Amino acid sequence: MIHTSIKLLLSGILVLLFATKGLLAQTISVTGEVKTPLTLTASDLQALERAELTAKDRDGKEHRYAGVLLTTVLRKAGVTLGGELRGENLSKYVIAKAGDGYEVLFSLAEVDAEFSGRTILVADSADGAPLAQGVGPFRLVIPNEKRPARWIRELKSLEIRFAK
Amino acid sequence: MRYFPLLIALLVFFSSFLVEKKGKLHPYKLEYPTSFGSRFTIPDDNPMTEEGVALGRMLFYEPLLSSTNTVACASCHKQANAFSDDRQLSIGVSGTPTRRNSMSLVNLLWVKNLFWDGRANGLENQAVFPLTHPDEMGQSLEASAKKLAKTRLYPPLFQEVFGTSVITGEQITKALAQFERTLISANSPYDRSLKGETTLSASEQRGRDLFMRGPAPERGVRGGNCAHCHGGAKLMQEVFHNNGLDSIAVADRGRQEITTDGLDNGRFRVVTLRNIALTAPYMHDGRFASFEQVLDHYNEHFHFSPNLSHELRTSHNEPTGQRLGLTSSEKKDIIAFLHTLTDSTFVTNPAFANPFRKH
Numbered sequence: 001m002i003h004t005s006i007k008l009l010l011s012g013i014l015v016l017l018f019a020t021k022g023l024l025a026q027t028i029s030v031t032g033e034v035k036t037p038l039t040l041t042a043s044d045l046q047a048l049e050r051a052e053l054t055a056k057d058r059d060g061k062e063h064r065y066a067g068v069l070l071t072t073v074l075r076k077a078g079v080t081l082g083g084e085l086r087g088e089n090l091s092k093y094v095i096a097k098a099g100d101g102y103e104v105l106f107s108l109a110e111v112d113a114e115f116s117g118r119t120i121l122v123a124d125s126a127d128g129a130p131l132a133q134g135v136g137p138f139r140l141v142i143p144n145e146k147r148p149a150r151w152i153r154e155l156k157s158l159e160i161r162f163a164k
Numbered sequence: 165m166r167y168f169p170l171l172i173a174l175l176v177f178f179s180s181f182l183v184e185k186k187g188k189l190h191p192y193k194l195e196y197p198t199s200f201g202s203r204f205t206i207p208d209d210n211p212m213t214e215e216g217v218a219l220g221r222m223l224f225y226e227p228l229l230s231s232t233n234t235v236a237c238a239s240c241h242k243q244a245n246a247f248s249d250d251r252q253l254s255i256g257v258s259g260t261p262t263r264r265n266s267m268s269l270v271n272l273l274w275v276k277n278l279f280w281d282g283r284a285n286g287l288e289n290q291a292v293f294p295l296t297h298p299d300e301m302g303q304s305l306e307a308s309a310k311k312l313a314k315t316r317l318y319p320p321l322f323q324e325v326f327g328t329s330v331i332t333g334e335q336i337t338k339a340l341a342q343f344e345r346t347l348i349s350a351n352s353p354y355d356r357s358l359k360g361e362t363t364l365s366a367s368e369q370r371g372r373d374l375f376m377r378g379p380a381p382e383r384g385v386r387g388g389n390c391a392h393c394h395g396g397a398k399l400m401q402e403v404f405h406n407n408g409l410d411s412i413a414v415a416d417r418g419r420q421e422i423t424t425d426g427l428d429n430g431r432f433r434v435v436t437l438r439n440i441a442l443t444a445p446y447m448h449d450g451r452f453a454s455f456e457q458v459l460d461h462y463n464e465h466f467h468f469s470p471n472l473s474h475e476l477r478t479s480h481n482e483p484t485g486q487r488l489g490l491t492s493s494e495k496k497d498i499i500a501f502l503h504t505l506t507d508s509t510f511v512t513n514p515a516f517a518n519p520f521r522k523h
Contacts, residue, residue: 026425026427099425099427099428100403100404100405100431100473101277101282101401101402101403101404102401102403133427133470133471134471134472134473134474134477135474153474154427
């Protein structure tokens with residue numbers, strides 16, 4: 001009996017250690033057609049200009065998400081946004097990749113609020129708490145999309161490419 | 165100067181041989197359903213040719229590529245088993261079982277990162293592992309190239325395909341990759357039902373619907389949510405998930421061993437379910453012998469590992485359920501559907517069979 005509870009406790013500690021270690025090690029890389037490739041940690045994201053928004057998740061409920069606007073991250077890497085988003089730069093796109101390998105695509109124009117009026121958040125918290133394991137530490141939140149299939153969990157990388 | 169026209173004529177004559185020699189290779193035409201899409205890359209330095217594919221097929225069945233001259237790729241990737249084998253773990257030259265279950269080789273044209281843990285990018289790189297692993301074929305590429313060079317059969321074939329008189333290890337992996345890219349399966353009863361050429365039975369149809377749908381008890385929708393990970397035209401996506409086989413993966417950490425990322429603990433490739441009835445036993449360690457055991461795992465007793473696949477964590481058919489909660493008859497229907505994914509034309513296609521076997 002004692003053995004079982006010690007075992008349970010130990011495995012609980014293991015799980016916790018494992019989870020914390022996993023989360024701390026997480027980064028988002030920004031590569032491709034950028035001036036400065038970036039690898040951002042959770043604290044790097046805290047240091048950037050913060051943003052918040054409310055959006056409906058798959059559960060149909062409104063949640064308050066906090067993080068950094070995707071455009072803030074892309075600007076930091078020197079991606080052609082705003083006034084530079086013209087001519088051939090309109091044939092650029094962003095591949096956002098999750099920890100499990102899942103990938104989704106955005107045209108660069110659609111992610112730029114100045115261009116499309118859309119807002120996309122790189123969220124690191126929901127309703128005041130860090131994102132749960134399996135969801136975070138980083139997740140894309142795209143309000144107003146009717147299906148959340150591009151709200152990728154465990155966001156790991158953003159790659160900007162030219163359509164060729 | 166008198167001989168100048170003659171010289172030119174001779175040059176033209178001999179150069180025509182060169183051109184002819186190059187022109188002898190026939191580009192291989194890949195055929196696949198448009199629904200599979202063209203999201204694949206064939207390396208520029210290894211274009212597919214009929215001759216290269218034929219050579220790759222011979223090499224796939226060639227035991228000389230092993231240290232004991234007894235094991236070929238096909239030893240653990242048998243056509244009858246959809247290019248997998250029926251063992252929990254495979255046996256190679258050493259007699260020591262391999263670490264993981266032999267993977268089915270199907271529709272690899274569309275796979276970027278191969279193996280259960282995604283460690284190898286591209287089929288050319290992939291082939292090096294089984295060829296050289298001491299418990300698989302156990303022979304260096306250089307030794308394989310030397311053995312083949314000593315045969316009467318291979319030197320002219322390599323000369324024809326690669327245009328050089330020296331056989332190299334790189335050429336061996338290139339030819340194998342060319343053959344493997346042709347292993348396309350798209351003609352199961354399920355595929356034919358999509359084209360309206362056949363009709364699935366009532367049980368198979370119920371199974372298909374459960375397979376394709378995610379559960380939504382609040383709307384009275386029941387589902388297995390299988391297609392969330394195993395869906396799409398190819399019944400495959402290239403993702404790596406922890407499916408709760410262990411509370412924490414210690415003996416085999418899966419993708420974590422490649423990425424060193426804690427979140428990748430116990431994550432393995434989400435395999436294609438094409439021909440899945442032919443590839444038992446199941447999982448990376450072959451721990452489940454039957455469909456029934458696999459369905460019971462997903463439905464009833466997966467571990468809530470910290471990085472358990474989000475879909476497994478959140479798919480419930482009962483409003484207060486923690487797990488999938490399908491009934492036994494629903495599981496039977498899903499199994500009936502899984503059997504419709506067996507492409508008998510793929511596993512009997514003579515183009516993929518052992519070229520050395522006399523019929």
